[in-house]
Amino acid sequence: MPAGAIQEVTKALSNEAGIYLLYTLLVTGLTSIFISGSLIGPIRQLQKLVVSFQQGQLDESIDIRTGDEIEDVAASFTQLARELTQTQRNLEGSITERARDLEQRAFQMQIAAQIAQDTAAARDLEELLGRTVNMIRERFSFYYVGIFLIDDNNEYSVLRAATGEAGKAQLQRGYRLKVGDVGIVTYVASTGDMRIVNDVEFDFVYRREALLPLTRSEAAMPLRIETNVIGVVDVQSTQVNAFSEGDVASLQILADQIAVAIQNARLDGELDSRLKEINLLYQRYTSDSWSRQLSGERTMGYQYDMSQVVSIQQQLPLAQLTKDGAQSMILPDGEDGGKKSALVAPLKMYDQVIGAIGVESDEPEHQWTPEETALLEAVSNQVALALDNARLLEETQRRAEQLRLLQDITSAAASHIEVGDLLDDIAKRIRAGYNIPYCRIVLFDADGRHGTVMGSAFAPYAPVATKVGTKIPLIESDIAATVINTKKSRVVNDVQHNPRMAGMHEDLSVRGVNSMALVPLILRGEVIGTIGLDSADPAWNLRNEDLQLLSQISLQTANAVDIARSFERAAQRAGREKMLTDITSRMRETLDVETVLQTAVNEIYRSFNLDNVSCYLVPNLPGDPELAAAGLPDASQSESKEA
Structure with missing residues (x-):
């Protein structure tokens, strides 16, 4: 093939290849753009959904229908968003309910605290119980509240306390x-144990009360x-x-506080009763003490006549001092039969008048x-306090002397056998302790x-x-017989004219x-x-403490006599045995x-201090006993021997 043809063919193929390459690139680009659009869009939607979740917008949703994994991921995200939204709503509801419960509990606790504070101020039990039931009913809006x-x-x-007309009727009857009987209370x-009945119609323990027909729980x-x-x-x-559980918890806490308040x-x-009793006893003790202080004597009185303090016999009219504070009165003037004005204030100890002080x-x-009145009242208070302190000191000294006497007698009882x-x-x-003559x-x-x-x-x-060894007859009508029969001490005044003491007059x-x-x-x-105490004073008397x-001395003496007699008996037994x-x-x-x-009759004669002692032997043959020995005084004994 010619070279030119080859070039032409090569050129044509190159052009065709370029066209195909350009087409391929165009198709590839368009395909890439389509594929990118179908993938990136859903991914961007998913990205927006995630951002919304992060911002707390859980109610957002997307609808992706790609038919692949992206659609599945989008559906999962949507379901998760729904579940999170429901969970959030449930949590919000729980939090709201919990907050409501806490608020109710706080309110109940506040009411309980208020009731406890109010009841704590009451000191009378009946007032405390009445206030408590009424406050519980008012604050908790209950139908009936009672305290048993x-x-x-x-x-x-x-x-002991109840609310309403029903409660009033129950209290009256x-x-x-x-x-232990059937019933909730x-x-x-x-x-x-506490008992909660939420529907009394289905509780076998509930005991219906006719006065409370509307009770359901x-x-x-x-x-x-x-x-x-x-x-x-x-x-x-x-x-x-x-x-509710909160009501039950609050009521139990309140019940515990009520129990403490009742106990208090x-x-x-x-405590008030004991204090009143102690005060009354002390008043009586003070009265008895002052009565003993002045017994047998005229009212003690002293007067300052601007030169010296002298004793007086005039008695102030204490019966007129019935009011608190000083009172003015008119007193007779013994010197010239006239009158003089006086301001007299009572001397009081524990609401008891023990004397009076006055100015004239x-x-x-x-x-x-x-x-002047205020000054005299102030002085009277101080004088009364000083007099009572002196009385207490005197009684304390007398009590110390009595205890010393008892101790001395106890010591004496232990030192003699x-x-x-x-x-x-x-x-x-x-x-010596009682300063009496006998x-x-x-x-x-x-x-x-x-x-x-x-x-x-x-x-x-x-x-x-009275000499030791003197015999005293115990006459049945005598006071001694009364002491023997009653086993109690007796004090007898003016005994020389007492018929019961006729035998001793x-x-x-x-x-x-x-x-x-x-x-x-x-x-x-x-x-x-008996222990006998004799006085020359016809009005002599002994206090209860005396x-x-x-009595304590007699107890110690009787026990000491018993011990001494035991020693004497033991000594006699020992002497006889010796x-x-x-x-x-x-x-x-x-x-x-x-x-x-x-030897036997001589020892018996000398040991028993007898007049004579003789010992006879009985002969084997019938006849009179034979004088074997005799214990006589020396002269008699010699005469007997000679005979």
Whole structure:
């Protein structure tokens, strides 16, 4: 083929190849553009959806229909968005409900705190319970609220406070429920566990009350102090399922606070009662103490006459001092029969008038200024306090002296083992301790008809003393018989004219005794003797604390007598045993029968201090006993031997 032809063919093929190449490139470009558009669009839509999710727009959705994996991914994203949206809505609902519950709980707690604060201010139990039930009903909008308290025998739950007309009617009839019977309140009272009934129509424990026909649900909470159930709070509503968990929790907290408030009110009431009793007892004690202070004497009074302090006999009209504070009054002037003006203020201790203090003016018409009145009242308070302090000091000193006397007698009782020495020492200590002329201690004989003076003490100025060993008959009509029968101390005044002491009038007159006290000595329930205290004062008396002290002294003395007697019996037994041992020893020193018998009667004669002792031997043959030995005084013995 010619070269030109070849070139032509080559050129033509090159042109054709270029056309095909250009076509191919065009088709490829168009195809690429189409494919890029079909892939990039959905991906960009997915990208926008993800950005929306990131911004919290979960309600966005896309519709991609590519028929491939991109469509599946888009569908998954859409489903996820729906689920997230539903979850978000559920969470928002839960949060809203929870917030509502918390708000309700906070409101209930606030109400409970307010009720607790209001009830804590009440000190009277009835006021506390009444305020509590009314506040619970008003704040929680309940149908009925009642508080039951268990009685001291744990037998009944007694309604003490309730709301409404029904509650008033129940209280008027003394409504109470027996612990352990069927019923919500009685169940809680017996078990100590709360009980919630959301529909009373389907509860077998519920006990219908005719006065509360609208009750549909009921809750009862125990009132507990530690482990003890003291009562029940009963709450009723007209709605079914009226008590939520929050209501129950709030009511239980409130019940615990009410229980504490009730306990505090009870303790406060008991404390007030104890304080009143103590105050009353102290007033009586103060009155008795001042009465004893002034007994047997005229009212003590002193007056300052601008030069010196002198005692006075004029008594102020204390009966007129019935009001608090100083009062002006007109008093008679003893010197010239005139009148004078006086300002008198009572001396009071614990609301009791113990005296009066006053100032006088020679002018009957003198008007006392408020300043003078206030000054006198202030002085009267200080004087009353000082007088009471002096009285207390005197009583304290007297009590110390009494305790010292008891201690001395206890010490004396422990230092003697011989009854006579013991009782003589105790009698001296009692006489000195009570500053009386005579004191004697008598022990009764075994026959009960006589008594023997075993201890006696008398003052140097006493006319005649009762000697130790003196026998005193116990006459049935005597005061001693009364002491023996009652086993109680007796104080007798003006004994020389007392018919019951007729058998002793002569002795009492000689000794100058006008009053006496007898204190029984009691040992193992039996009266073994008496302690007698004699005084020359016809009005002499003993205080209660003196009699109590003497009772303690008599107890110590009786025990000491028992111990001393035991020592004496032991000493006597030891002496007899020693004597028998000595006699036996001497008798064994010889084998001669006559010498043995003579030694025996001589030792018996000397040991027992007898008038004579004889020993006879019975012969083997019938006849009179043979005198084997005799113990006689020396002269008689020699005469007997000679005979």
